[in-house]
Amino acid sequence: MGTEGSRASLDAIVREQAGLVLASLIARFGDFDLAEDALQDAVAAALERWPQDGVPQRPAAWLTVAARRRALDRLRRRAMQADKAEALRAGEELRRSELATREDDETVPDERLRLVFTCCHPALSPEARVALTLRTLGGLSTEAVARAFLLPVATLAKRLERAKRKIRDARIPYRVPPETEWARRLDSVLAVVYLIFNEGYTATEAEPAARRALCEEAIRLARMLASLLPREGEVRALLALLLLHDARRDARLGAGGSLVPLDEQDRARWRRDELGEGLAALRAAASLPGRGPYQIQAAIAAAHVLAPSGGDTPWATIAALYAELEAVAPSPVVRVNRAVAESRARGAAAGLALLAAIERGDDARRLADYQPYHAARADLLRRAGRTDEAAAAYRTALALTRNTTEQRFLAARLEELDS
């Protein structure tokens, strides 16, 4: 392994440990920027020294000690500044930190839960939560995150700065939420991880490598959460869901880059090891108390995956699971997917009846621009032999999406109808 290979593995070790180290530095110094700057310095030192001295036995401890030293240096410098208020503050922090240094030694306390809950606080904008989580715990550089979301680096950097300022100015506490807020706050964290995964999995505008990085980070985050919160069923279920989706990533797109429906995918291209890990995670989730939306979604994915072939897909079971999901987490996408599953189980008329029910209900106004609804409706009309209506619905759906894989899929269906 030449210099390039060892550099790559050093990078990997550093990235693996960075979140843990950063989380503990923020806990120690109560200052995101100070912690990040100190960590950055420590990482630079590591990448310089480790190739010569060898990788330390406990890289996280090495990085933490190095970062602490640098943070204290910065505080000392601040304490000597002309600005009296700033100097006072820095002096206080310095005294507190130096005391703490004498007490503990090389154990790095795992403060990652405090960090992830803080980054995903509902008082931060959704975009800020995603950016901050990826930057601090995901170990992605600002450039990598910007690439993945097709944003100028400067825009993303500003977004991160605003978020950290908000945490400081509004005093968002750096802690694991208490029991009274637990469910709501955990939902927020899981939603951020799921959003990151979906951005990587289904979006089409950013380059493939950047999007792949998002999926990998999301799975990494989900695994981290599962290890830190082993008794939370929904955390394990989210991991299951992500793995069951990710396992099928090589079969999602057909020739020409159009979407291939689940039951038509080439199962030989599904990754068995990820499927296995996903199914095991789902079993673990099911053994824990409660049964939330992520568990139901994972069960749906499992039902698809466990069928020996596309033709054996248990649509009636899947329809029942969607009905269960609709009861706990109703949304247009769930209701549309349920209609599709019903149509496969009991015929197009049953599915179209469910779609008609959505059209009459509260969600009706939102449906006009809702592409999946039109795409599903087109599909059901096609199966019911109502060709002209189907074609019209496919055209509506096409006009509503900018996702190129969806476009190709819909265009192909439309062409089939016309021929």
Added chain:
Amino acid sequence: MQYALLFYNPPHTQIPESEREATLGKMLQQMGTWREELLRAGVFRTGLRLAPVDAASSLRSQADEVVVTDGPFAETKEILGGLVVIECADLDEALGWARRCPLVRAGTVEVRPEWGASR
């Protein structure tokens, strides 16, 4: 650190006239109860219920003059109806109190920290 809780609600005129007095009366009572809780917890610093926006006047600079006009700073769908200032350790505590404010059900409660206390 102090947090201002600013209450924004649709104007009272939107409540049907026949129900108005009863609705407002009930809201006042619930707000009173909430205020009592804030006082008992020792977090209440001050509060002010504001007259409707029809009673507002605004001052602005125009060229070299300061001009007075009738009305609030901006015409908005929800109107600033009042504010309460509480002392809390962090945002979660402030949000916890705001969540229990009865006006949350009828409008928006903005929670804004005081300037610079965290620096």
